[in-house]
Amino acid sequence: MDKTQAFQLIARDVVEGHIDFPTNVQVSLRLRDALSDPDCHVDKAARLVEAEPLLAARIVALANSVAYNPYAREISDLRSAISRLGFAALRSLSMALVARQMAGGALPVACQAIADQLWQHTAHVAALSRVIARRVTGVDPEAALFAGLMHEVAGFYLLAKSPAYPGLLDGDFAEWIEVGERQVGEPLLQALAIPENVLAAIEVYWDGYLGMPPAGLGDTLLLAEQLSPVSSPLHRIGSGNKFPGIDAEIEVLVGEALLTEILAESQGEVASLYAALCF
Template identity: 35%
Template sequence: MNISAATTDPDKTGNELKAQRFQMLADIARELSGEVVFPTYFDAVLRLRKVLNDPNQSVANIAHAVLAEPLISAKLLHLANSVAYNPEGKNIVDLKSAIVRLGLSVVHTAALSIVMTQLMRAKGMAEFADTTHSLWEHSIQTAAAAHVLARENSRINCDEAMLAGLIHDLGAFYMLYRASQYDELRHRPDTIKYLIVQWHESIGVSLLNALGLPEEIVEATIDHDHLRNQPSTIRTLSDVIYVANMLSGGHIEWVMQDQSGTSDAITQLEQQYCNLRPAIDALATELRGSLK
């Protein structure tokens, strides 16, 4: 992804533009201090989350709840019959069987992926198309890398890792959505990037908490774009997301441009996990087709 924060961009010095950037951050801060207001299509995930988090719900009841969201239903059936989850080629046609095959974590992941793609297509987001597309590609690649890395460690749940990888940059997506509500920011998409660099991680943590994601997943996304000592062995979900994020390129160079040693750190990780690259790329291709 070729995103460069043009520090000499004259648009960044305009008083009107500064005012709108400040207003956007103030509005987000107000939301995060109270009840977070999501775009309407987050409602489906919030409703589904309540059902998935209820231990007394049967698979039949979960399937009934999912059926209320036709787009999610179609995605789950498609995903359940994909090579990743159906290597023997035994296709299923009912939602209940799809949920059993996928597991509840994957159902939640698929639902969130739909929300994120809907977020990219929201009214006013066209001006941010290049940025959102690159962020989505990075998210897919990170999800695949997280799944493969977790598979190498029996103590870490692969599906949980894939979900964490998919949504680790949700804060950036949400900031772009909020920026689309302001004319000056929408028509000058490059000027919002440095705000995302500074704020997307903390905003993302607040959003994930509001969505009711497990504490372990939320904690794993904290400071994922900040250089740290290279883990010689992956032991935690946080290690998985950090390494997966670094291995997935995309906006890393943009977000981490002011951190010295970034290139060396990524090169070292690439060398350390080069044997996993074919599996990561294959899974990313599979996810790209089933979650789009």
């Protein structure tokens, strides 16, 4: 079976609802659904999150990051952390845990190494997306954070399925980029009930065409992808990357400031966000 056939089979299973989520992913999805309930208040959210110690730790860390704590007023309890972040960021973190858990567990060592790099890349892109949204493109920073956390979810699912398809991760990932990522990603994102604006942004990312000057959620995600210091291990083709025509040091004039100046000013914010997102 070639890779394209394997992608078709994986995508067909997703479309038909045959999604093999580990038990811990199912728990995290139930948490996401509970947090979406308009009657869910902070106390209830705190009790739900307490059942996921890893998520609880990341919530407190994110609440104390420069992005959410510019005045350095550190907190240590979960309820205060949730109050500071808000439910939008909380749902984003719960879905980030879903993505990370997909490729967890008993994967081969080589596959786990890919998963670790993919998560480092995801965390960098999410952190940069939030800063770029706030400082450059003017879109909702929380939506940008969420888009960054979700933009490689199909890749994590690919890694989870790879033991059932020998040779799927061999060689480069040209076929994944050209065919598989969108083929698997679209039904998977729909199955995960990803909001339409975020799904549209990820489709812009799959297309790979960055508008100049960048505007909108899709461009925010693309620019963050290009500026990430850790590349996606699934987007390598030979020695290049997914966007060989875009200079990683590109200067974008925004108001009276250049992109590199804005990123330099935001270095601490990006670093603290990245650290908080490292599950």
